[in-house]
Amino acid sequence: MKSTKFTELTQEQIDRKWWEIGDFFRRNSLWMLMYCTGCCAIELPPAMTSAYDMERLGMGPMATPRQADVLLVTGYLSLKTLRRLIYTYEQMSEPKYIVGFGSCTINGGIYHDSHVVINRLDRYVPVDVYVAGCMPNTEAVMNGFVDLMDLIKSKKADGWKRYHDNYDWYKKNQEEALGEVRIKDEFHE
Amino acid sequence: MILNILFGLGVALFGFVLQTALGGINRKVIARLQKRYGPKWYQEFLDIFKLLSKRATSHGWIFDFGVIMALGGIIATAMFMPITNELVAFDGYDNFFIFVYLIAVGMLGMAMSASGSGNPLASIGVMRALTTMLAYEVPFMVVVLTIINITGDSSISMIAEFQQLANNHWFIIALPLGGIVAILALMGMLGKKPFETYIAPAEIASGPMVEYGGKQLGMLFIMHEITVFIEVSLFVHLFLGGAENIFVFLVKYVLVYTFVNLISNVNGRFKIDQVVTFFYKWPLLLAVSQAIIAIYLGWVI
Numbered sequence: 226m227k228s229t230k231f232t233e234l235t236q237e238q239i240d241r242k243w244w245e246i247g248d249f250f251r252r253n254s255l256w257m258l259m260y261c262t263g264c265c266a267i268e269l270p271p272a273m274t275s276a277y278d279m280e281r282l283g284m285g286p287m288a289t290p291r292q293a294d295v296l297l298v299t300g301y302l303s304l305k306t307l308r309r310l311i312y313t314y315e316q317m318s319e320p321k322y323i324v325g326f327g328s329c330t331i332n333g334g335i336y337h338d339s340h341v342v343i344n345r346l347d348r349y350v351p352v353d354v355y356v357a358g359c360m361p362n363t364e365a366v367m368n369g370f371v372d373l374m375d376l377i378k379s380k381k382a383d384g385w386k387r388y389h390d391n392y393d394w395y396k397k398n399q400e401e402a403l404g405e406v407r408i409k410d411e412f413h414e
Numbered sequence: 415m416i417l418n419i420l421f422g423l424g425v426a427l428f429g430f431v432l433q434t435a436l437g438g439i440n441r442k443v444i445a446r447l448q449k450r451y452g453p454k455w456y457q458e459f460l461d462i463f464k465l466l467s468k469r470a471t472s473h474g475w476i477f478d479f480g481v482i483m484a485l486g487g488i489i490a491t492a493m494f495m496p497i498t499n500e501l502v503a504f505d506g507y508d509n510f511f512i513f514v515y516l517i518a519v520g521m522l523g524m525a526m527s528a529s530g531s532g533n534p535l536a537s538i539g540v541m542r543a544l545t546t547m548l549a550y551e552v553p554f555m556v557v558v559l560t561i562i563n564i565t566g567d568s569s570i571s572m573i574a575e576f577q578q579l580a581n582n583h584w585f586i587i588a589l590p591l592g593g594i595v596a597i598l599a600l601m602g603m604l605g606k607k608p609f610e611t612y613i614a615p616a617e618i619a620s621g622p623m624v625e626y627g628g629k630q631l632g633m634l635f636i637m638h639e640i641t642v643f644i645e646v647s648l649f650v651h652l653f654l655g656g657a658e659n660i661f662v663f664l665v666k667y668v669l670v671y672t673f674v675n676l677i678s679n680v681n682g683r684f685k686i687d688q689v690v691t692f693f694y695k696w697p698l699l700l701a702v703s704q705a706i707i708a709i710y711l712g713w714v715i
């Protein structure tokens with residue numbers, strides 16, 4: 226018979242338990258910031274309205290990066306928008322996740338040899354889930370969100386941690402592409 | 415005294431749970447209105463606990479302190495709210511003016527903290543929120559002062575009992591013009607659609623809340639739910655005859671909140687100057703004529 230005796234948990238185990246409880250809430254209430262960079266963004270209206278209704282998953286649009294949990298990167302990123310995207314990502318409160326839409330974020334898509342469009346988003350910010358297709362149909366988008374929830378459940382959606390751990394590598398790539406990246410806090414200077 | 419305080423905290427907790435659950439249910443109602451399926455009914459709880467589980471950035475101590483002041487002020491206000499005739503935490507202290515003054519502590523805490531974040535959109539939002547407050551407060555006050563003049567008492571539970579004793583003649587029917595004004599003012603207080611100028615997510619990025627995330631936003635959500643509880647219960651007690659038992663209270667509360675929400679979701683949004691001109695035009699006119707009719711002519715149905 227299995228012993229039901231209460232065993233003392235270590236601090237690490239207690240932290241893990243709390244984190245698991247937090248993960249339950251976090252995966253059932255994902256607020257997204259839609260940084261609509263490319264044409265894939267057109268898949269979001271059907272996903273939000275009565276056709277697919279993503280509010281069933283507890284997801285909803287949010288107006289500012291501070292309040293959001295998921296950053297949707299919907300398509301190609303030019304060097305100008307990449308800079309804004311990085312600023313936006315750094316403002317979000319942790320834990321935070323990124324979903325990349327379409328072949329443009331994976332390998333540059335139809336813009337892969339353009340001088341001003343980046344090819345791989347993963348080199349600049351950590352992406353948790355990619356949704357493939359050009360453009361991905363709405364089922365694929367919804368599927369991507371469910372995948373993100375599963376990843377959070379199995380603790381594999383750790384992009385924000387990778388960003389901390391490998392910050393030098395990301396920073397180097399960002400600087401190579403953009404020149405200087407300075408997170409400008411214009412309200413507290 | 416200790417018992418009273420514990421009971422008051424219980425009232426605040428009750429209001430939080432009630433309003434959060436009802437908020438979730440109402441999201442479902444709205445979803446059905448838009449031919450969607452809608453979230454789970456306990457979605458609002460998930461949202462709040464998720465926010466509390468996140469890390470947050472701080473923008474200085476005024477920012478943090480203001481949030482705590484807002485939450486504390488609102489809990490303190492909710493402690494005085496009667497639920498039914500007997501369920502009053504501080505018997506004899508449920509005066510209408512106590513609510514008017516105490517609720518300002520919460521609002522000012524929020525205004526202070528939002529301005530402390532330094533984001534210009536937050537300051538615009540705060541300015542708009544205070545302007546809206548200035549607009550709906552005047553007609554609402556005129557109507558409530560009329561009621562106080564008729565009943566001769568400014569205690570919330572006494573006004574509720576007055577309506578029950580006089581054969582359930584609810585003030586929303588006895589003072590029909592005043593009832594209309596009260597519903598409009600309630601929509602302004604709750605920040606429902608034609609008057610949600612100070613949130614305006616697509617325009618000023620949710621106004622005062624623009625710089626909040628994580629724990630602070632979670633606390634502000636709790637504060638918001640309790641504020642809604644206070645405002646809707648005030649309406650139930652002042653205009654719908656209060657409640658003899660808790661069941662009646664729940665029914666009235668749910669009906670009022672759902673009704674206001676349904677109206678809200680088929681409306682667009684006013685500009686801030688339109689909000690002010692609207693409230694100072696028709697509702698004020700209706701409220702003043704109601705006061706004259708009720709007090710000088712004595713026509714109360």
Ligand code: SF4
Pocket residue numbers: 263264265299300301326327328329330334335358359360361
């Ligand atoms: S993947 Fe296709 S649809 Fe999406 S942004 Fe790129 S080109 Fe547009």
